[in-house]
Amino acid sequence: MNVFEKIYQELKKKYGKPAGQWRLWCKRPKTEREMEEVTMGAILTQRTNWRNVELAINNLKKAKINSLKEIYKSEPQKLASLIKPSGFYKAKARYLFNLAKFIVKNYSSLGRMKKAKPKGLREELLELKGIGPETADSILLYALDKPVFVIDEYTRRLVKELKLANKTNYQFLQKLFEENLRKDERLYQDFHALIVINGKSVSWRKKIKR
DNA sequence: ACCCAGGTGGCCC
DNA sequence: GGGCCACATGGG
Numbered sequence A: 001m002n003v004f005e006k007i008y009q010e011l012k013k014k015y016g017k018p019a020g021q022w023r024l025w026c027k028r029p030k031t032e033r034e035m036e037e038v039t040m041g042a043i044l045t046q047r048t049n050w051r052n053v054e055l056a057i058n059n060l061k062k063a064k065i066n067s068l069k070e071i072y073k074s075e076p077q078k079l080a081s082l083i084k085p086s087g088f089y090k091a092k093a094r095y096l097f098n099l100a101k102f103i104v105k106n107y108s109s110l111g112r113m114k115k116a117k118p119k120g121l122r123e124e125l126l127e128l129k130g131i132g133p134e135t136a137d138s139i140l141l142y143a144l145d146k147p148v149f150v151i152d153e154y155t156r157r158l159v160k161e162l163k164l165a166n167k168t169n170y171q172f173l174q175k176l177f178e179e180n181l182r183k184d185e186r187l188y189q190d191f192h193a194l195i196v197i198n199g200k201s202v203s204w205r206k207k208i209k210r
Numbered sequence B: 001a002c003c004c005a006g007g008t009g010g011c012c013c
Numbered sequence C: 001g002g003g004c005c006a007c008a009t010g011g012g
Helices: A003-015 A021-025 A032-044 A050-062 A068-073 A076-082 A089-106 A118-127 A133-143 A153-161 A170-180 A185-209
Strands: none
Touching (some): A003 A170, A003 A185, A021 A032, A032 A050, A032 A068, A032 A089, A050 A076, A068 A089, A076 A089, A118 A133, A133 A170, A133 A185, A153 A170
């Protein structure tokens, strides 16, 4: 067992099955509706607390916007007012609308999109404004169940704290994790979720100490 | 009155 | 390739 597998085992022992939002994100297989909710969440959670994302998602549900097709049919201005609690709402409304438009026009559904190769999908997603490497990979891993490891701020902190590497750029870290773990979307989903859960609990302890 | 939160794009050098 | 700023809300 290498150091990455050991870290995963330790986190799993400490926190168990990822709870909260992660119950849906790590669920397999997902219904079309569930894949869509994860996809929306991937945009809305950019640099934002999950609590605020939930407020935004609830507003969308109350307004009967329950699918990417509904998003594509609505006015970006109306979307913006609904997702206000998630912050950066004017930008995110544009991002969501453009992503929904892309998926509906090119694939018609996420179920259809899932049949495509992850490599090509990733490049297509990265062309869209507002979708960088982390958001693209979150959609691939958590909405489409593709074995792509997601790198985020918590992963970088973990790498630094445990001195797993000196470089922390996205591509390098993604390769590092993928080369040291078996290619398994279930493992990638749970591992990344646990890294975030652990990171939050660490920063929470630091806050208490201050 | 601060500080923080699963990022991204646009600019600069 | 990296540093800095804007984007914005809700909670500690």
